[in-house]
Amino acid sequence: MAASTTATRRGPGGAGSPPRSPVTGWLAVVAVMLGIFSIVTTEILPIGLLTRIGAGFSVSDGMSGLMMTMPGFLAAIAAPVVTVVTARIDRRLMLCVFMALLAAANFLAAAAPDYWLVLVSRVVVGIVIGGFWSIGVSLAERLVPAESVGRATAVIFSAVPLGSVLGVPASTLLGELAGWRTAFTAMGGLTVAVLVMLLIVTPPLPPHRTTRLRVLRGMLGSIATRFALLLTVLVVLAHFGTYTYVTPFLEQVTDVSSGLVTVFLLVYGAAGILGNFLGGSLVARHPRATFGTAAALLAAATLLLPVLGHGKAGTVVLLIVWGVAYGAVPVCSQTWFIKASPDTPEAASVMFTASFQATISLGALTGGLVVDAGSPSTVMPLGGVTAALVVVAVAVHYARRLPWPDDA
Secondary structure, eight states: OOGGGOOOOSSTTSTTOOOOOHHHHHHHHHHHHHHHHHHHHHHHHHHHHHHHHHHHHTOOHHHHTHHHHHHHHHHHHHHHHHHHHTTTSOHHHHHHHHHHHHHHHHHHHHHOSSHHHHHHHHHHHHHHHHHHHHHHTTOHHHHSOGGGHHHHHHHHHTHHHHIIIIIHHHHHHHHHHHOHHHHHHHHHHHHHHHHHHHHHHOOOOOOOSOOOHHHHHHHTTOHHHHHHHHHHHHHHHHHHHHHTTHHHHIIIIIOOOHHHHHHHHHHHHHHHHHHHHHHHHHTTTOHHHHHHHHHHHHHHHHHHHHHHTTSHHHHHHHHHHHHHHHHHHHHHHHHHHHHHSTTOHHHHHHHHHHHHHHHHHHHHHHHHHHHHHSOHHHHHHHHHHHHHHHHHHHHHHHHTTOOOGGGO
8 A cells, every 4th residue: 555655765754864763763653653543542532431421411422422523524624724734844743733732632621511612622633633644644654664664554554443442442441430531631641642752753754745735636536536535435424323323322222231331342443453454455456345345344234233233242243243344444445545646645645534534524423313313223224224335336336347546
């Protein structure tokens, strides 16, 4: 995935940068990965604590879902706007600014006396997601030697499943033991630690192949980019329209205790790590089959949950299937965008981030309306049908013999 985006340069750090220690470069990669881990965990932290936070402010599950809607909506706007506006600013400085904002947002949520202040904190989270993610995921080529870019990119992207397998269950457990405010406080502390690490190990990163709005508009002329948008919107809509409300489903339908919810989410997250590595190893060689299979598994899991989700064993099996399926989605989507625009990796990351986050917002909002009007069981089949549309879209792409980027 990353090989096609590697620029010609004298050493890590980009063209004209002085040679740097490979160890320092890898430490910078880890710092960026931890930054994304903090962002991913903060973004989806409310999923495991949804009912507790809602009860604390006397709001419904659907209204609590706005904690997922707000960041996605703002991130979709921030991804292109912030990246373009800050195009001439050192990327290291921007990463540090975003980490400081994320820490402030977590501490605000932890101390918020009213629900509207929690939503304000989530607006800040959305801005951070759009800016940090768009800049951070394309930095691997500037931090390590060319032959290590692929591995460095995989390390950075491992933050996504790690946020699910470690961040969300851990924060859910912490919320169970010490209250949901403590979970946000802990995330604020972790983010401060990441900020310090970024300041110490990340080199100056002057603007490099900066993103302009005309570049983003030009990307839409590629049929590969348009299909990447279509597939991403459908599969993320299906996932977050349902997964945002998985905790109410487990509590109300499967009838598991609050403590056991953490275990179920841990199982899901572990499956997500497996799906991430499987997807990453297969998508470059089999792009259609990998994306289509992930969507089909996601559809099967969500369609069957209302039927088999009344028992704990059936629920665990379907969560494993779901985790493997969604674990492959981010790397599949990012691969399509990057290969569609190999000469503009930051612009491809902006497009990926904007579409992904906008659909997270739409999915959480749509799912919340369905849950409030019906139940957590009602929303699952709707997500399944939406995921099935991805399979149809992939089949159309194959049937029309449309080219995969680089003829892969």
